[in-house]
Amino acid sequence: MPVDWRGRHATHLNVDDQTDQTRFVEVFLPHLDDAFRLARWISGNRADAEDIVQEASLRAFKGIRNFSGGSARAWTLTIVRNTSYTWLAKNRPSTVVLTEDLDERAREEMERAAGDDDVPTPEAALIAKMEAEEVRNAAAALPLPFREILVLREIHDLDYRSIADIIQVPIGTVMSRLARARKLILAALR
Numbered sequence: 001m002p003v004d005w006r007g008r009h010a011t012h013l014n015v016d017d018q019t020d021q022t023r024f025v026e027v028f029l030p031h032l033d034d035a036f037r038l039a040r041w042i043s044g045n046r047a048d049a050e051d052i053v054q055e056a057s058l059r060a061f062k063g064i065r066n067f068s069g070g071s072a073r074a075w076t077l078t079i080v081r082n083t084s085y086t087w088l089a090k091n092r093p094s095t096v097v098l099t100e101d102l103d104e105r106a107r108e109e110m111e112r113a114a115g116d117d118d119v120p121t122p123e124a125a126l127i128a129k130m131e132a133e134e135v136r137n138a139a140a141a142l143p144l145p146f147r148e149i150l151v152l153r154e155i156h157d158l159d160y161r162s163i164a165d166i167i168q169v170p171i172g173t174v175m176s177r178l179a180r181a182r183k184l185i186l187a188a189l190r
Contacts, residue, residue: 020064027067028060031076034156038077041151042084044140048091056083071162078166081148138188139181146181153178 028035035056040049056079067075139150152163164171 020061023067024061024064027064027072028057028076031073032057034073035076035080037155038080038148038151039084041140041155042081042144042148043088048087052084052087053080055087056080059083073156074158074162074166077152077156077158081166134189135185138185141188142181142184146177146184149174149177150181150185 032053036049036053039052039056040046043049043052056076060076060079063079139147142150148167149163152158152166153160158166160171160174163174167174
């Protein structure tokens with residue numbers, strides 16, 4: 001007799017379980033690659049990203065009935081992002097440092113490292129000229145709040161509204177963090 005992934009016999013599944021499974025397959029699974037990429041960028045390595053995505057998948061399945069439509073990709077990435085922070089806080093608490101947690105001196109140093117506001121060359125032109133590995137290393141070295149914004153915008157190609165919804169901040173914060181992330185990358189590449 002076939003057994004489903006929870007170990008129960010498939011013939012004993014009730015209608016709600018089958019509906020949840022179908023909805024999970026339709027909503028979450030198509031975005032599994034994006035989920036892994038985001039988790040990898042946030043965690044910094046493949047093994048941790050796999051653990052995060054596994055935990056996020058469980059959370060998504062348990063909460064699939066709460067998905068009310070809209071962007072399945074944004075919903076999936078929100079779960080992965082939140083799971084990433086929870087996982088990092090539990091397993092690597094020194095990794096999670098939000099900019100709001102920095103004292104004024106540390107924020108000033110970060111701003112100084114970002115360089116001048118008058119960058120004559122657009123970021124896209126600089127990135128196109130740089131080797132991909134250098135850019136990846138610079139992005140990986142960004143503080144987590146800036147790295148996640150950059151990844152959601154540049155790699156996942158999400159608009160500001162979707163990013164704001166995922167990380168639960170105002171659009172203005174998304175825009176300022178993205179600008180700061182780009183400046184930090186430019187400074188690192190110089």
